[in-house]
Amino acid sequence: MHILHTIPRDDGFRMPGEFEPHDGCLMIWPTRGDSWRNGGWPARKAFVIVASAIADSEEVTMLIDPTQYETARAMLPPEVRLVEMSTDDAWARDICPTFVRNEAGVLRGIDWGFNAWGGLVDGLYFPWDKDNHAARKVCDLYRVDCYDSRDFILEGGSIHSDGCGTILTTESCLCSPGRNPTMNKEEIADKLCQMLGAKKVLWLPRGIFEDETNEHVDNICAFTAPGNVVLAWTDNPNDPQYALSKACEDYLTAQTDARGIPLNVTRLPIPQNPVCITEAECQGLDLWDGVPTRTPGERLAASYVNFYIANNAVIVPQFNDPMDKVACSILAEMFPKRRIVPVDAREILLGGGNIHCITQQIPKSERSKIYA
Numbered sequence: 001m002h003i004l005h006t007i008p009r010d011d012g013f014r015m016p017g018e019f020e021p022h023d024g025c026l027m028i029w030p031t032r033g034d035s036w037r038n039g040g041w042p043a044r045k046a047f048v049i050v051a052s053a054i055a056d057s058e059e060v061t062m063l064i065d066p067t068q069y070e071t072a073r074a075m076l077p078p079e080v081r082l083v084e085m086s087t088d089d090a091w092a093r094d095i096c097p098t099f100v101r102n103e104a105g106v107l108r109g110i111d112w113g114f115n116a117w118g119g120l121v122d123g124l125y126f127p128w129d130k131d132n133h134a135a136r137k138v139c140d141l142y143r144v145d146c147y148d149s150r151d152f153i154l155e156g157g158s159i160h161s162d163g164c165g166t167i168l169t170t171e172s173c174l175c176s177p178g179r180n181p182t183m184n185k186e187e188i189a190d191k192l193c194q195m196l197g198a199k200k201v202l203w204l205p206r207g208i209f210e211d212e213t214n215e216h217v218d219n220i221c222a223f224t225a226p227g228n229v230v231l232a233w234t235d236n237p238n239d240p241q242y243a244l245s246k247a248c249e250d251y252l253t254a255q256t257d258a259r260g261i262p263l264n265v266t267r268l269p270i271p272q273n274p275v276c277i278t279e280a281e282c283q284g285l286d287l288w289d290g291v292p293t294r295t296p297g298e299r300l301a302a303s304y305v306n307f308y309i310a311n312n313a314v315i316v317p318q319f320n321d322p323m324d325k326v327a328c329s330i331l332a333e334m335f336p337k338r339r340i341v342p343v344d345a346r347e348i349l350l351g352g353g354n355i356h357c358i359t360q361q362i363p364k365s366e367r368s369k370i371y372a
Helices: 038-055 064-075 134-141 185-196 240-253 277-282 322-332 346-350
Strands: 022-028 060-065 081-084 097-102 107-113 143-151 166-170 202-206 222-224 229-231 264-269 311-317 340-344 359-362
Touching: 022 038, 038 060, 038 064, 038 311, 038 340, 038 346, 060 064, 060 134, 064 081, 097 185, 097 359, 107 134, 134 143, 143 185, 143 240, 166 185, 166 222, 185 202, 202 240, 222 322, 229 240, 229 322, 240 264, 311 322, 322 340
Parallel strands: 022 060, 060 081, 107 143, 166 202, 229 264, 311 340
Antiparallel strands: 022 359, 097 107, 222 229
């Protein structure tokens, strides 16, 4: 593996859309006690269901703490590959490399800087050094060259690509003081275009209410195809999410993508009933530095936009809510050639994210199968 200090766009590399073909998917086995209640056991069951659904159409590699190999091997299906790797938590989307590809099908990874969603300003845990080193290790594992971008703080959940030169992100996240405070919005956009081989950045003003990542874009809006996005939405003007989603819709409907084409925006409902953590669930979490990480009754950032697009399926979070089936029906229309796989995602949400957050796709490369 070579550590590269050139610019991906200048080298002819771009970030594909997530709906383009994959060679595989990365996940990380949950173990952190202040994120995952009851020793992580309920979350692990949900991770197994997600991994199994994805493995039906692409290779899944699960990164695991060395102490968890036997447990993970017993719980996961045999087609899921296990690799020992130290991390601080299980958010593969945010700490694994962002993969870029050129026209010849050569794959490379980007190693962004990671500081636990805000560092010492408003980060969610400390230390985060194991997470910060994971991307480069993954590139080594898959024998792909790695762009060194550790000087720029970015999580994979804060960006979406249409594969045609357009990047979606949120101002509330990438312009937050805990990430790249010496850079202005224009400088950040230029950095994204250089690193992701893009021409235009669309800046959504906000994300999902109470999203502790400073409102990652992968919880509020996602490309389903070039020119098409789904936007988390509520019709209830009294819900605090309404103003956030309305601001995003107003922005998107006034924009064009990098090709100059207006965006087709489809509303995807949020759960009808706010998803809140219970007292019993809070009691199952370890303290962090002597402080509880959740409060009973706290509203969680539940969104159906946080889905994973596999080669032959779309894995959609479910919350035991009347909107579960509605969201699946809408996504079935958006992805007519893929099977919709609903997964009870409450246990993942309790950890602070959802299905998209715990996965990272590996785009199809010039090799028929990525090996290690």
